[in-house]
Amino acid sequence: MSFRIAAALGAAWLAVGSLAGPARAHEGHDHGAPPPPVSKSIAPRGEAASEAFELTAIPRDGKVMLYLDRFRTNEPVRGGVLEIETPEGPKTATETEDAAYLLPAPWLANAGSHDLMVTVTAGDAVDVLTVALSIPETKAPGAAPAAAPGENALARSSAAVADLKARLVAKDPILILTASAAFLLGMLITVLARGRRSLPAVAVMAVVVTLALGTAAFAHGDEDHGAPAKGAPVQGAALLDPAQPSSDLAQRLPDGSVFVPKPTQRLLVLRTTMTEQATFHRTVELPGRVIPDPNASGVVQSSVGGRLSPPASGLFPRLGTTVKKGDVLAYVTPPVQAVDVSDMRQRQGELDQQIDVVERRVDRYRKLATTGAVAQTQLDDALSELKGLQDRRTALDKVRQQPEALVAPVDGVIAQASAVAGQMATAGGMVFQIVDPTRLWVEALSFDALTPAGNATARFADGRTLSLDYQGAGLADRNQAIPVQFAVKGNTAGLRVGQFLTVLAGTDAEQSGLALPRAAVVRSGNGQAIVYEHVAAERFEARQVRVEPLDGTNVLVAEGVGAGKRIVTEGAELLDQVR
Amino acid sequence: MIPWRMALMVGALLALPVHAHEVSGQHGGRVTDAGKYHVELVAKGETVDVFVSDGSQKPVSATGFKGTAILVVGGKPARVPLEPADGNRLSGKASVALGESPKGAVQLTAPDGATASGKFN
Numbered sequence: 001m002s003f004r005i006a007a008a009l010g011a012a013w014l015a016v017g018s019l020a021g022p023a024r025a026h027e028g029h030d031h032g033a034p035p036p037p038v039s040k041s042i043a044p045r046g047e048a049a050s051e052a053f054e055l056t057a058i059p060r061d062g063k064v065m066l067y068l069d070r071f072r073t074n075e076p077v078r079g080g081v082l083e084i085e086t087p088e089g090p091k092t093a094t095e096t097e098d099a100a101y102l103l104p105a106p107w108l109a110n111a112g113s114h115d116l117m118v119t120v121t122a123g124d125a126v127d128v129l130t131v132a133l134s135i136p137e138t139k140a141p142g143a144a145p146a147a148a149p150g151e152n153a154l155a156r157s158s159a160a161v162a163d164l165k166a167r168l169v170a171k172d173p174i175l176i177l178t179a180s181a182a183f184l185l186g187m188l189i190t191v192l193a194r195g196r197r198s199l200p201a202v203a204v205m206a207v208v209v210t211l212a213l214g215t216a217a218f219a220h221g222d223e224d225h226g227a228p229a230k231g232a233p234v235q236g237a238a239l240l241d242p243a244q245p246s247s248d249l250a251q252r253l254p255d256g257s258v259f260v261p262k263p264t265q266r267l268l269v270l271r272t273t274m275t276e277q278a279t280f281h282r283t284v285e286l287p288g289r290v291i292p293d294p295n296a297s298g299v300v301q302s303s304v305g306g307r308l309s310p311p312a313s314g315l316f317p318r319l320g321t322t323v324k325k326g327d328v329l330a331y332v333t334p335p336v337q338a339v340d341v342s343d344m345r346q347r348q349g350e351l352d353q354q355i356d357v358v359e360r361r362v363d364r365y366r367k368l369a370t371t372g373a374v375a376q377t378q379l380d381d382a383l384s385e386l387k388g389l390q391d392r393r394t395a396l397d398k399v400r401q402q403p404e405a406l407v408a409p410v411d412g413v414i415a416q417a418s419a420v421a422g423q424m425a426t427a428g429g430m431v432f433q434i435v436d437p438t439r440l441w442v443e444a445l446s447f448d449a450l451t452p453a454g455n456a457t458a459r460f461a462d463g464r465t466l467s468l469d470y471q472g473a474g475l476a477d478r479n480q481a482i483p484v485q486f487a488v489k490g491n492t493a494g495l496r497v498g499q500f501l502t503v504l505a506g507t508d509a510e511q512s513g514l515a516l517p518r519a520a521v522v523r524s525g526n527g528q529a530i531v532y533e534h535v536a537a538e539r540f541e542a543r544q545v546r547v548e549p550l551d552g553t554n555v556l557v558a559e560g561v562g563a564g565k566r567i568v569t570e571g572a573e574l575l576d577q578v579r
Numbered sequence: 580m581i582p583w584r585m586a587l588m589v590g591a592l593l594a595l596p597v598h599a600h601e602v603s604g605q606h607g608g609r610v611t612d613a614g615k616y617h618v619e620l621v622a623k624g625e626t627v628d629v630f631v632s633d634g635s636q637k638p639v640s641a642t643g644f645k646g647t648a649i650l651v652v653g654g655k656p657a658r659v660p661l662e663p664a665d666g667n668r669l670s671g672k673a674s675v676a677l678g679e680s681p682k683g684a685v686q687l688t689a690p691d692g693a694t695a696s697g698k699f700n
Contacts, residue, residue, distance in 0.1 A: 050700075083656070085647050085686050087694075090658065115614065115694040117686040119649050119656045126656055128649045128684040130696040 042259065043248055044136060046116070047537035048129040053077065053120055056262045056537045057131045058248070059108045064133075066093055066101040067262035067537075068120060072566065074265065074272045074534060080122035098266060111135050250578045257541040258532070258578050265538070271570035272534045275514040277563040281506035283551055286484070288444030288458065288503040290495050293487065296436035298409035302425040306332035309403065309421060316419040317432070323408040329432055330419050333403035344396060351393045358386045412436040415497060440488045440495055442468055444503040445481035456486055456505035457551045463518075465553055466490070468503065504551045511548065513556040520569045521547050521555055522576045531557070532575050534566035540575055606630055609680060614695025618685055622650065622677040627659045629669045629685055638667035643690030646671075650683035661685075 045058045049071055056067040066084075068077040076099035083092050084103055093101035108114060116131040248261040260270070302308075310316050311328040323329065336344075362382045368374040416433035425431055442458055456468040468486035475482070486503065488495065516531065524530045529547050532540045545560030561567060568575060606628070608621035616639065619630040627648050631639045646661030646669045657677070661669040669687075686696040 085649070087688070113614075113693065115686060115696040117647065117649060117684050117696050119658075121656070124654060126651045126654055128651060128656065128682070128698065130684050130686070130698050132696075 042261075044134055045538070046131040046133040048118070048131045049537065050127045050129055052125050053122070053127055053129065054537050055118060055120070055129050055131060057116060057118075057133055058262070059105065059133055059135065062104065062106050062109060064093075064103045064105045064108065064116075066103065066118070067099075067266075068101060068122070069262075069265075069537075072272065072274045074270055074566070074568075076266060077120075077122045080120055083119040083121075085117040085119075098263070100263070108133065108135055252579055253539075257535065257539050258575055259539055260575065260578065261538055268571045268574045270568055270575065272566040273516070273520075273569045275516070275557070275561060275563050275565050275567055277512065277514060279510050279512045280515060280550055280556060282509040282511050283456075283504040283506050283549060284446070284448070285549065286444040286446050286503040286505060288442045288486075288501055290488075290497050290499040290501065291441050291443045291485075292415070292435040292497050293439035293441050296410060296439035297412060297415075298434045299430045300329055300406050300408065300432035300434065301428055301430050302332045302404065302406060303427060304332060304334045304404055305427045306334040306404065306425055308332055308419050308423045308425050308431070310419075311405075316421070317414050317417065319414055319417055321414045323412065323414060323434060325408055325411050327408045328405045329408055330406045331403040332406060332425050335424075348393070348396055351389055351396070355386065355389045355393065358382060358389060362386055406431055408432075408434055410434055410436065435497055437495070438492055440492050440497070441471065442466070442486045442488060442501065442503060444484050444486070444505070445479060446473070446484045446505070447481050448507075456503055457553070458486075458488075458501045458503045460499075460501050464494075466492075466495075466501070468505075470505075504549070511550075511556055511558075513548070513558045514561065514563060515550055515554045516547075516557055516567055517569045518553060518555050520567055520572050521545065521557075522572045524576070530576075531561060532568040532572050533561060534568060540568060542576075605636075609699055611697040611699055613685060613687055613697030614693070616687065616689075616695055616697075618687065618697045620648070620685060620699055622681055625673045625676055627661065627671045627673060627677065628664075629661055629687075631667050631669065631687065641665075641667050641669050644669055645688040646685060648683060648685045650677055650681040652677055652681050656683070657681075 043058060043060060045056060047054070047056045049055070052071055054069045054071045054074070056069075058065045058067070064084075066082055068080055068082065069075060070077060078099050079095070080101070081092065082101045082103075083090050086103075086105065087107045091103060093103040096102050112135060114133045114135060116133060118129045118131060120127045120129060248263070250258070250260040250264045252258050260268070309331045311330060317323055317327075317329050362379070365374050365379040365382050369376055369379045412434040413436070414432055415435040416430070419431050456470060458466040458468055460466075467489040469489050471485040471487050473482050473484040484503075484505070486505075520531050521529050522531070524542065524544075528544050530542045531545050533543050535541050543561050546558045547555045548558050550556040606619055606621050608619045608628070608630070610617055610619045612618075615634060617632045617634065617636060619632070621628040621630070627650070629646060629648065631641055631644065633639050641663040644661075644663055648659040648661055648671060650657050650659065650673070652673075652675055655675075657673050657675055659671040659673045661671040664670040680699075682700050684696055684698045686694060688694050
C-alpha cells in the first residue's frame, strides 16, 4: 500500500513541479486571470495635513512633486513658498504652471523611509508639515500600501486553480506530459517494489497505455500548437511588470473608495466644504410666476375708440424700447360718424349766424355808447356773448382735428406692443404694456399661510435661483390657494414677465442638519443619494445620505454624515464616474 | 503573582504610545512621536532642547544624531539646527525669542541615516 502512496506522491510532486515553473503563455489563455491589485499601479506617495493645508508628495524620477491645497476647500494654493528640509540642507521648491511644486531630490533614489519637513508659507499662513515617504526597493516599486497578505495568498491560490482549469480545458501538452510521466514513474516504482518477475510485461503495458492515452489527448491538439508565440504579448504578467513605471490613474479601490490622484483632482476641479450642524427653517415649494412690480409698471390704454397713428417721431415704440414717464407713444383719432358730421354742420351754421348777428350788434352799441344812448353794460354783455360764440365755434373745429395722445404712465421698457398704424383701437383696449425690468415681483400660490418673516428663494427649471423678499399675501382664495407676492432682490437680468418658477418659502417649522449644495448629492447606480467624503488627500469615500429639501441651492442632509467632514461640493458627478 | 505583574507591564506599555501624543514630558516640554522615537520639545527663550527617547520612554543617547527644528514664531518660520548635547538631549539656538509653546516640527537624523520627524501643534 505504501508503494502506491509513494507513486501517487511522485505523481503529485511532478505535477506540482511542472505547474509551478515559469508560467509560459499558451495560445491566448490568460495566466494573470485575476486583475492586478490596485495598489500596484499607484506610485509611492506621502501626505500630510494641517488645519489650513493638505500636502501630497509624489516622488518620481529623482524629483518630488508637491501638491499643496487648502484643507477645507481642496483649492490649490498658488504662489506659496515651500521650503523642504533635505539631507542636503533646506531647499525651496519651484512652482510649476499647474499649481504644483517641484523639488529635485536625488537623495530619494535610496530605498527606505524618508521624512520630509516642509515649511509652507502662503499669504500670511505659515505651517510646518511632515511627510513620510516610503521608497520601496527598485525591484518592486509597487510595494507601497499593499493589500493585506491574506488577500494576496487567496488571490494567488485562486489564480493557480484558474490556471489549472484553463490548462485542462486547453489540453495543455505540458500537463498531459506531466501526467503521463507521473503515471509511468508510479508504475515503475510499483514494479520495482514487487519484484522483477513481471517486469517486461508490465513495462510494455505501461508504455502502450501511456502512449495511447497521450496521443488521444493530442489528437485534437493541432490548433493548440499554432500560436504560442502570438499569444505571448497578451499575458497578464506583462501588466504587472515591475520594470515599468507605475502610472497614477483615478480608480475605484476594492473597498469602494475612490482614489483620485492630485493632478486629476485639479483637472476635475474637485472642491470640498466642511460640514457644520445648524438649524434651518423648513421650506415649502410653491408654483409661481414672474409678474411686473405693480408700482413700476403700467399699461397704456385708449380712453376712446379711434384710429391709431404714430407719435411725432413717426414711429411707434417697439418692444424693448425704453420710455420715460410722459412720453407720447401714439395718438388715437376718434372717428366722426356721419350723423355727427351733419349735426356739427348744423351747429356750425347756427353759430356762424349768431356770431354775425352779435357782431353787428356790438358795432352798433359801440357807436351809440359814446353818445350815451346805450348803456356801457349792454355793450359789455354783447362783447362777452360774441366771445363765447366764437369760442364754441373754434372748439367745434378742434374736435374734428385733435386726436387723443397716449402717454407712458411710468418709466420702463415696452413689454407688449400691439400698435399698427391705422388700426382701430377700442375704448379701454391695451395698446402698450410698460415694465421696469429691474423691478419684478413673483406671485406664488400657497396652500397654507406663510410667515412674513421668512426669506424665500426661487428656482428656475434650469437651476438658476433668485432671492425673494416677502411682500404680502391675499386673503381671497384663488384656485383654492392664497396668492403670495414677493419682490425679486438683486439682479433681475434674464427674467421675463410670466415666467414660471418654483418658490421655496420658509415656514415656521425648524429643521436641524447639515446644509450642502445641491450638486454635492449624486445618485448612485442603485438610485440612492450619496455624497463623497474626502477622507485622505487622494481618497474619497461614498456615504449614503438621506436628504431633504432646504432651499433653491442647498439640500439638508438629515442623516448619513456627521459634522466636521469634508464633503465634495463641486465635481461630485465626475467623481462618481470613476470606475 | 508574576503573570499579574506582566499583565500590568504589558498594559502600561500598550497604554503609553496611545497617550504619547502631545503630553507633557519629563522635562516639562511637549512630547510627540517621531518615527520609532519619542521626542520632547522644550523651548525656553532662544534655546531649543529636544530630548530623544524610545517607544517606552527610555532615554536614547543623542550622540550621532542630527536634527533640525522649524518653529513658527509670530507668523514666521524659524529654522534651528540641533546638535547633540549631553545625555539624550539635542540643543540649538534660535535667532529670535520663541514663544511659550511654538508650533512646528522637529526632524531627526539617526546615526544610521534614517530620518524621523515629529509635529508639534
